[in-house]
Amino acid sequence: MERKWGKQTGKKSKRQLIKKSVASLMLVNMLCLSTIVPTAAMAASATSGTSTDQKSTEATASGSTSIPSADSLGLQVKSAILIEATTGKVLLSINSDEALPPASMSKMMTEYIVSDYVKQGKIKWDDVVTVSANAAAQVGSRVFLAEGDKHTVLDLYKAMAVGSANDATVALAEYIAGGSEKEFVKLMNEKAKDFGMKTAHFANATGLSIADMPKGTQPEDGKETVMSASDTAILARHIVVDHPDFNEVTKIQSFKFRPTDKSPVVNWNWMLASNSSITNFKAYAYPGLDGLKTGHTNAAGQCFTGTAERNGMRLISVVMGTSSDKQRFIQTKKVLDYGFDHFEVKQIVGAKSAVSGLATIPVVKGSATEVPVVTDAAVNVVVPKGTNPQNVTYTVSQADETARTAPIEAGKALGTITYTYKNDSMPQDQVTTVNLIASEPVEKGSWLRLFFRSIGDLFGDLFNSVKNMF
Known part of the structure; x- marks a missing residue:
C-alpha cells in the first residue's frame, strides 16, 4: 500500500x-x-x-465478472430502478428520473412520518384515533371507516401498509397534523426535500388522483402527486434504514381489521416470501422479500416498490407503469434477480x-x-x-x-x-x-x-x- x-x-x-x-x-x-x-x-x-x-x-x-446491461432484461415498464440498501448504490436504472404518478406508493411517505412520530415519542401505537368525515369519504381501497369510528394508530397503520386503505391513511394523516390532511401534506413535501427527492410532489396522503378526492379537500394549485422511480427508491431506503422494524407490518399476509369482519384485509404484495405456501400467490413468492408497497391508479398503471434480503444484502426495486397487477411482480422479479445474480456487498473497513x-x-x-x-x-x-x-x-x-x-x-x-x-x-x-x-x-x-x-x-x-x- x-x-x-x-x-x-x-x-x-x-x-x-x-x-x-x-x-x-x-x-x-x-x-x-x-x-x-x-x-x-x-x-x-x-x-x-x-x-x-x-x-x-x-x-x-x-475473479472478473461481465455484468449485462439493464436493457438486456427487456423490462416492460415506464421506469425502473434497483439500489442496494446500505450503500444506496444504483445497480440498474431505466428512465428512473422521470416524474410519474406513483399511486399508493406515495403512502410510504405517510408510513415513514407515522413511524417517525412514534419513534420520537410524539404519538404512540396504542393511541386512539377518531375518524373524521374526510377520512370516511375516501374512495378506492379502504376498510370502510365511518365518521366517529375509533381505532388505534397501529390498526390504522396496518390497514394502510397491508391493505393500502385510503380511509385509514387519511385518518392517520389528520391525527398527526391536527385534523388537517393539507397540513400533513406540507410535512410530506418538506420531508421529501430533506431526503433530497428531486421530483417528488405530494397532493394528498394517499396517492389518489385529485379528481378522486372528496369535494372541498383538493389542493388549490391542482398539482398531482408525482415521484420518479429514483425518488421512490430514496424514500424506501429511508424506511428500511431509519425504521428497520418496518417488516413487522409489511410482511403480514392478512389480518382482520375488526374482530367482526367476515373477510380479512389481504396484503396486496403477492411477492412476500411467506406466500410460497399460498395457492393463489406461490407463483409470485420471492425468497427474502418482506415489503414494501404496491400502487395502482388509471394514471399510474401498476407500480410496485419491493425489498428483499439475501445473504446479508438488501435490495430495493421500483417498477412503475406496468400493464397489470401480475406484470408488476413479474418485472420486479427480473430486476431483483439481476441484482442478486450479479452483485454482492463487501466491507472495506x-x-x-x-x-x-x-x-x-x-x-x-x-x-x-x-x-x-x-x-x-x-x-x-x-x-x-x-x-x-x-x-x-x-x-x-x-x-x-x-x-x-x-x-x-x-x-x-x-x-x-x-x-x-x-x-x-x-x-x-x-x-x-x-x-x-x-x-x-x-x-x-x-x-x-x-x-x-x-x-x-x-x-x-x-x-x-x-x-x-x-
Whole structure:
C-alpha cells in the first residue's frame, strides 16, 4: 500500500530562519534572566489547520465478472430502478428520473412520518384515533371507516401498509397534523426535500388522483402527486434504514381489521416470501422479500416498490407503469434477480476500526500531542459477484483546531475519511464518508506542560533552521 501526502505550501527564506533563530536565542536569554509567568507560557501554542491526506490501496480480485446491461432484461415498464440498501448504490436504472404518478406508493411517505412520530415519542401505537368525515369519504381501497369510528394508530397503520386503505391513511394523516390532511401534506413535501427527492410532489396522503378526492379537500394549485422511480427508491431506503422494524407490518399476509369482519384485509404484495405456501400467490413468492408497497391508479398503471434480503444484502426495486397487477411482480422479479445474480456487498473497513497508516490525529493544547482515532461506522461497497474491491482510495480531512483542542472526549469527531471505489464494469464510483473519532479521551495540558512543549518546539525549529542553512 502506498501513502500519498500533500506537499507543504511555501518555503521559509533564509532571512525568516535567521529571524526565528535570533528570536529563539532571545527567549532563552530571557528565561535565564527573568521570572517566568504563566500567561506568557500560554501564549506559545502549536497550530495546525485543516489538512488532507490521501491513501490508495488495492485488493486482489478473486475473479472478473461481465455484468449485462439493464436493457438486456427487456423490462416492460415506464421506469425502473434497483439500489442496494446500505450503500444506496444504483445497480440498474431505466428512465428512473422521470416524474410519474406513483399511486399508493406515495403512502410510504405517510408510513415513514407515522413511524417517525412514534419513534420520537410524539404519538404512540396504542393511541386512539377518531375518524373524521374526510377520512370516511375516501374512495378506492379502504376498510370502510365511518365518521366517529375509533381505532388505534397501529390498526390504522396496518390497514394502510397491508391493505393500502385510503380511509385509514387519511385518518392517520389528520391525527398527526391536527385534523388537517393539507397540513400533513406540507410535512410530506418538506420531508421529501430533506431526503433530497428531486421530483417528488405530494397532493394528498394517499396517492389518489385529485379528481378522486372528496369535494372541498383538493389542493388549490391542482398539482398531482408525482415521484420518479429514483425518488421512490430514496424514500424506501429511508424506511428500511431509519425504521428497520418496518417488516413487522409489511410482511403480514392478512389480518382482520375488526374482530367482526367476515373477510380479512389481504396484503396486496403477492411477492412476500411467506406466500410460497399460498395457492393463489406461490407463483409470485420471492425468497427474502418482506415489503414494501404496491400502487395502482388509471394514471399510474401498476407500480410496485419491493425489498428483499439475501445473504446479508438488501435490495430495493421500483417498477412503475406496468400493464397489470401480475406484470408488476413479474418485472420486479427480473430486476431483483439481476441484482442478486450479479452483485454482492463487501466491507472495506468495519465500525470502530483503525485506519492503516493513520493511527492518530494531532491534538491542540492537550496532555498528549496526538490521539488515536477510529472510524465511527463501517464502510461497505457493492462489487461484481465473485470479486473483491480494487482501486479503493481514501482522503482524510482533519477538523479545524477548535474541534481538536483539548479536552477531548472519547467518541468526539476529529475529522472525516472518504473512501472512493472505482470499478470499470459499474457505471458510477462509490463514495462513502464516515467520521474519524477519538478512541480515548485527552485531558487539557497544564500550562507548565504546554510551556515546556513550546520551548522544545522552538529548539527543534532552531536546529532545523541551522541544518537547512548548510
